[in-house]
Amino acid sequence: MMKSIIPCKLTWVTLDSPLGRIKVSGCEEGVHDISIQADTRLTEGTKTGSSDCTVQEGQEALSGQLQVCTDWLRAYFREPQVAEKLPMPCFHHPVFQEESFTSRVLHVLQRDIRLGETVSYKRLAEMSGNINAVRAVGGAMRRNPVPLLIPCHRVIASNGQIGNYMGGQGNHLKQWLLAHEKANM
Template sequence: MASRMVPKVNSKQGGSPCQEKQVVLLSPLGRMEIWGCDKGVHEIKLPKASLLPRGAEPPGACEACEACEELPEPLRQCAAWLRAYFCEPASTGSLPLPALHHPLLRTDSFTRQVLWTLLNDVKFGEAVSYKQLADLAGNGRAARAVGGAMRSNPIPIIIPCHRVIRSSGDSGSYGGGQLMKEWLLRHERLHKEKLAQGGGRSPAPAHGHGSSA
């Protein structure tokens, strides 16, 4: 188990600076850092490189950060949601998503539209092409811009850019590396199949979250 808080003034926010804190999640993929403030999650930093061998089965356990009363509520919610995603995916549908407070998600732009569309419309165990996501976001000719939005996604996994693949079916690039992307897609596919065999429902995001302005 591991947790720590690192106060940090975030000059990128504009206006009154946020007092950032950090919590560490020890996931099956490695050490993940969650940064945020009282208003919402700013960023999720994936491990620098996936050490998973190609074709490896997803492990069935993970270590979540210890609960800490001093952590902002969005960080505690984010850590709880990610732990459920890795360990008990079927339970994520009953958990609230944390508020998100990165400037990119609060600025009116096509990138923001793409990221929110991905979060709300592409469910657990599904995959879409860049062109399909561009269509969903309202501009079918902007597939290249969708690729740019995926590269700038500050909150991976929760905003599931790993579910966006090439039209050929190839997984394509990913900030955490191709092996990590393939691991995430396989993790979701296997759990979705298990739910289908057991008669359960695939987990879907809870929509009670919001972007703090």
């Protein structure tokens, strides 16, 4: 007999952050997605360092893994080095349920690239077991369902350029995140 797959009952919470609105969705098993609705007001002049992140919608959904995720994000924007010591929420997006190069890359990135560090696409490909898979690493970054928790903003080109974050629309956010982490080291 085939076991039927029961769909997750998703809940969500929306946070106001220095980057703009962040929507986090998940189920009792873990976080599914983090979506950053970029704030176009974030410019070079926006201060890095201690920044507030507050729940705007979905307060009633804050339980289990969404609460762990919200606590982590709020700590990250206030003081990143504190967030790095907090427990991470479980992930329950399908990309983490399969054995694939993408899931391996995301796991390696989360595990091995610490706060304030960067890694090249090429080096991350090598760390993930396939030095020739630089483009596949870029694809994994585009498919990362939980940015910030899995820090795809820390992946840069070998020549030191930041690459394209959020399809190039979020490059100013990537620069802010990298400066925010280094400012708090």
